[in-house]
Amino acid sequence: MHNLLAISPEKRQNRIIIHHSGEVARLLQCSVAQIERDRLLAARQ
Secondary structure (H helix, E strand, O other): OHHHHHHOOOOOOOOOOOOOHHHHHHHHOOOHHHHHHOHHHHHHO
8 A cells, every 4th residue: 555655645634544754755755864853744744
């Protein structure tokens, strides 16, 4: 499922997914360090 979201990030209001920092960085196309600096911002993105 995570790979599908990286390829086609469809936004839905009823979806909650908790990722490992590395997965979030890949989905947001940034570094793990950026995720770790502000995890709440990353979750909002």
